[in-house]
Amino acid sequence: MNEDYVKNVVEAALLAAGRPLGLDELASVFDERDGVDAVALRTALDVLRADYANRGIELTEVASGFRVQIRPALAEPVSKLWVERPAKYSRALLETLALVAYRQPITRGEIEQIRGVAVNPNIVKTLLERNWIRVVGHRDVPGKPELLGTTREFLDYFGLKKLDDLPTLAQLKELEDLRVQLSLPGADAAEAPPAEAPPPPTDAPDGG
Numbered sequence: 419m420n421e422d423y424v425k426n427v428v429e430a431a432l433l434a435a436g437r438p439l440g441l442d443e444l445a446s447v448f449d450e451r452d453g454v455d456a457v458a459l460r461t462a463l464d465v466l467r468a469d470y471a472n473r474g475i476e477l478t479e480v481a482s483g484f485r486v487q488i489r490p491a492l493a494e495p496v497s498k499l500w501v502e503r504p505a506k507y508s509r510a511l512l513e514t515l516a517l518v519a520y521r522q523p524i525t526r527g528e529i530e531q532i533r534g535v536a537v538n539p540n541i542v543k544t545l546l547e548r549n550w551i552r553v554v555g556h557r558d559v560p561g562k563p564e565l566l567g568t569t570r571e572f573l574d575y576f577g578l579k580k581l582d583d584l585p586t587l588a589q590l591k592e593l594e595d596l597r598v599q600l601s602l603p604g605a606d607a608a609e610a611p612p613a614e615a616p617p618p619p620t621d622a623p624d625g626g
Contacts, residue, residue, distance in 0.1 A: 424454055425462040432486045433478075438574055439551035476495070481573035481580065511541045515550060519584060522556050523565035542566075550575065 428534055431447050432439060441456050448454040463484055467477040474492050479487060514537060517529050526537050545551045554567040568581070578584065 421461065422464075424448075424458055425465050428459065428462045429466055429486070432484060435485075438480050438482035438485040443483065450549075450559075478577060479579050480577055481570045485574075487577075488545050510535075513543060514541050515545060518545070518551050518566050519581070522567040524558050525563040525565060527563055529566075534614065540542075575582075 427447060428444055431444055434593075435443075436572075441459050444459050447452060465476060470476050470486075474476050474489055474496075474562055475487050478487060491494070508534075513533060514529055517532060518524055521528070521532075524544060530537050543553075548571075550572040551566050552569050553564045555565040556562040556567055571578065573583075
């Protein structure tokens, strides 16, 4: 099988899919008689990665497989082509997501203990709807509170292959560090203003 053909098919598949593709999915686009195995696919991916070295796009591996994406340094000018405004996330949502990512599995009550404020239900709802977190079990204590953990979609969104790729806690002195390290697009670190006469402290509703 011609190596250029394999590379071109892999490239076309990644561009057409618009999402990460694993090696099994990439292999499935070839006919069995082509004899394209994992070694040939990885060779093609390595060649593509080298081809993109000095271009505006890059090949990266995330939790779900491989994808072609815009280089982060060029995301801002290219974003002018997008009709929809980038999502903005409250500081409370980002702090909650960070705690789930670094302390998982964790309960909502444990998040509240660490942050010192009640977690607004809309924040957990938003994270669940975006499939960034999921219920992974229940804590064996009275009430059986849900244990929350991150998802593969969370890793994909933030360009991570595995949780070990997260920056270490020592690198994160404050939430702004998290936003920069993870390249959160459109992240808004500002808290929403409190209600006029707030009861005990709670998170501001999520702006996303």
